[in-house]
Amino acid sequence: MIVLVGFMGAGKTTVGNLLAVRLGLPFADSDQVIEDCAGRSIRQIFDEDGEPAFRALEHRVIAELLDGPELILALGGGAAEHAGTRSRLGSVQVVYLQVGYEQALLRVGGDQGRPMLARPGLAALYRRRLPIYTEVATLTVPTDGRRPETISEEVLVRLARVPAADGRTPSSRPAL
Numbered sequence: 001m002i003v004l005v006g007f008m009g010a011g012k013t014t015v016g017n018l019l020a021v022r023l024g025l026p027f028a029d030s031d032q033v034i035e036d037c038a039g040r041s042i043r044q045i046f047d048e049d050g051e052p053a054f055r056a057l058e059h060r061v062i063a064e065l066l067d068g069p070e071l072i073l074a075l076g077g078g079a080a081e082h083a084g085t086r087s088r089l090g091s092v093q094v095v096y097l098q099v100g101y102e103q104a105l106l107r108v109g110g111d112q113g114r115p116m117l118a119r120p121g122l123a124a125l126y127r128r129r130l131p132i133y134t135e136v137a138t139l140t141v142p143t144d145g146r147r148p149e150t151i152s153e154e155v156l157v158r159l160a161r162v163p164a165a166d167g168r169t170p171s172s173r174p175a176l
């Protein structure tokens with residue numbers, strides 16, 4: 001089980017899909033699973049039920065996915081704020097894809113399907129979440145200015161699932 005966390009626009013879904021292909025594992029995106037379960041878009045769930053109901057559903061869906069078969073799982077950017085979800089992440093590999101605030105906005109700013117982007121205090125939300133991502137992460141990978149393929153390869157090497165491109169074994173590599 002590899003779980004990807006990070007702010008909106010970090011590339012969790014894109015990188016997660018690449019990792020899944022490379023590792024021959026299924027991929028799931030918690031937002032997609034929520035939408036499939038609810039039969040409604042994330043936007044509709046926020047609009048009709050409110051954020052707390054969305055967060056409760058998000059936690060349930062993630063807990064079920066974590067109880068299920070091995071997979072690569074991308075979490076919504078706010079999922080790790082839920083204490084129950086955080087405690088469930090203690091037993092799996094958690095990759096934090098770091099994205100700068102400006103870069104995140106360049107990638108997803110204005111997306112109507114992401115209701116949190118329209119909230120006042122988005123920069124404060126971003127700052128509040130950074131230590132949470134760091135807390136749950138077993139591996140932190142910067143993404144600004146980098147291609148998803150490069151990021152995915154770095155994750156694989158650093159999780160020691162594949163040998164480094166230079167042939168060194170994980171044990172002979174300096175800690176990153």
Ligand code: S3P
Pocket residue numbers: 006007008009012031042075076077078079113114115116
């Ligand atoms: C959210 C991020 C979204 C989605 C929802 C709320 C957030 O996921 O779960 O719109 O609170 O940051 P992505 O991080 O995949 O955009």
